[in-house]
Amino acid sequence: MLKKIKSRKTISTLLATLVILVLALTGCGTTQTPQPQAASTPTPANPNLILATTTSTQDSGLLEVLIPEFQKKTGYTVKTVAVGTGAALAMGEKGDADVLLVHAPSSEKKLVDNQTMINYNLVMHNDFVLVGPASDPAKIKGMKTSVEAFKAIEASQSVFMSRGDRSGTDTMEKSLWAKANLKPAGKWYQETGSGMGQTLTMASDKASYTLTDRATFLANQKNLKLEILVQGEAALLNIYHVGQVNPEKFPKVNQEGAKAFVNFMLDPDTQKTIGEFGKDTVGQALFFPDAGKKMEDLGK
Amino acid sequence: MEMIGQGILAAFHLLLTGDPEVLKITLLTLKVSGTATFISLLIGIPLGTLLALKEFPGRQFFLSLVNTGMGLPPVVVGLWVSIFLWRSGPFGYLDIMYTPIAMIIAQAIIASPLVVGLTSAALQQTDPKLRLQIKALGTTRLQYLWLLLKEVRFSIMAAIIAGFGAVVSEVGASMAVGGNIKDQTRVLTTATVLEVSKGNFDIAIALSIILSLLAYFITLFLTLLQQKKQGA
Numbered sequence: 105m106l107k108k109i110k111s112r113k114t115i116s117t118l119l120a121t122l123v124i125l126v127l128a129l130t131g132c133g134t135t136q137t138p139q140p141q142a143a144s145t146p147t148p149a150n151p152n153l154i155l156a157t158t159t160s161t162q163d164s165g166l167l168e169v170l171i172p173e174f175q176k177k178t179g180y181t182v183k184t185v186a187v188g189t190g191a192a193l194a195m196g197e198k199g200d201a202d203v204l205l206v207h208a209p210s211s212e213k214k215l216v217d218n219q220t221m222i223n224y225n226l227v228m229h230n231d232f233v234l235v236g237p238a239s240d241p242a243k244i245k246g247m248k249t250s251v252e253a254f255k256a257i258e259a260s261q262s263v264f265m266s267r268g269d270r271s272g273t274d275t276m277e278k279s280l281w282a283k284a285n286l287k288p289a290g291k292w293y294q295e296t297g298s299g300m301g302q303t304l305t306m307a308s309d310k311a312s313y314t315l316t317d318r319a320t321f322l323a324n325q326k327n328l329k330l331e332i333l334v335q336g337e338a339a340l341l342n343i344y345h346v347g348q349v350n351p352e353k354f355p356k357v358n359q360e361g362a363k364a365f366v367n368f369m370l371d372p373d374t375q376k377t378i379g380e381f382g383k384d385t386v387g388q389a390l391f392f393p394d395a396g397k398k399m400e401d402l403g404k
Numbered sequence: 405m406e407m408i409g410q411g412i413l414a415a416f417h418l419l420l421t422g423d424p425e426v427l428k429i430t431l432l433t434l435k436v437s438g439t440a441t442f443i444s445l446l447i448g449i450p451l452g453t454l455l456a457l458k459e460f461p462g463r464q465f466f467l468s469l470v471n472t473g474m475g476l477p478p479v480v481v482g483l484w485v486s487i488f489l490w491r492s493g494p495f496g497y498l499d500i501m502y503t504p505i506a507m508i509i510a511q512a513i514i515a516s517p518l519v520v521g522l523t524s525a526a527l528q529q530t531d532p533k534l535r536l537q538i539k540a541l542g543t544t545r546l547q548y549l550w551l552l553l554k555e556v557r558f559s560i561m562a563a564i565i566a567g568f569g570a571v572v573s574e575v576g577a578s579m580a581v582g583g584n585i586k587d588q589t590r591v592l593t594t595a596t597v598l599e600v601s602k603g604n605f606d607i608a609i610a611l612s613i614i615l616s617l618l619a620y621f622i623t624l625f626l627t628l629l630q631q632k633k634q635g636a
Binding site: 152154159162163165168181183184185186198199200299300301302304305323324326327328354356 | 490491492496499501502583584585586588598600601602603605
């Protein structure tokens, strides 16, 4: 069959057809990309909004429910940039994002204190859990505190996968080691430098322990040979805040859009959606809405 | 093994049902990588020709830069382009960060050294007697260059194929300057990374199959163009 496609004319025709086809399809594509504009969708002056958030927030799938709702309601086009917490906060500090949705309060404090983040509000929380193989070499299953469990893991030199990437999860993990007065080092303590999903895959593959947020674990559970061994402690709460990047420090930020997004996240309807998320996919709520509460009041 | 089977099934399903999300992602991949390759040709062939045929001070140094550039890691290109295009950067006012345009720029930067290097190498290999012969025919400068390029068209086509292959498969630059934003800057490679990180290995495998098929058919097309017999 290929022998027939040899004449110069045929090839030129093929080329022309291909180019026209691609352009036509691309053309169709681009006219569809502007979000479906219902008659009542407002059109803000600057419709582009850069939301810096974390990979685990994106991986949970929550944003895929919330962002389209926000876009439809307000007419903004959100550019959700999901990077590690460190990078998200760094973007805020350079004014490269308009609004932040992050979950490392101890790291965020610096930005709040130096006025980089304003309109800083508690949005929701979920929790971290310590997972590991069913064989549980360090015998941490059922321990009441993570510090106890960390001590047991270190003592038995059981393999532990750390994110090692300044993410919210990593920050939480480091703080727990500090609480236990331990400095983890050695071949058993492995820093993956990868996202939560990847780290879980590695932990499962090497039958090792790791700290993970419950949402990512539940979403990946079907592929993992790990179980939840320690959970429920107040110290293991994973707390999400939303905040605008200060327009006084960075005049180029889209402050109307950022404000609209903060308001949206705190809106009772959105909070309800947050509370329902996950019930139909993994059988339980993955996030607990907290708008209006104080961070210190959270805890079981 | 089961996962691979599921992945292949998922690929067929996505292709046959014309899943709109996958279609959008595939078209964007074609648009971004195709445009970037095209730009790299516009930059690369003239530059490669210049480098091959003109003697100038620092030529060797420049050539070595180009050759190093062929191995430029896409993630490094992504980082550097980000630094320039972020709001905090010198070109932030253009507001093109996290758009396909930024991705095209980054990918053009990745592909250009390949085109320059391969074009230059091809032309340098032409027989100086041949070049003299063409000049002796009384050609204008442009005609001379055109005939010379025609002489090495196989290598030029190889340069195009190499350039396209490099950019359609890269993920570091696309992720950094595009942001993998759904419906805006998500391409096949970045979508695959996302599905892997979410643990949806079957979908990731399906996307990788689609990407491979896309790359294969384009490359097949270009190869056929390259291999067509003279004066057919």
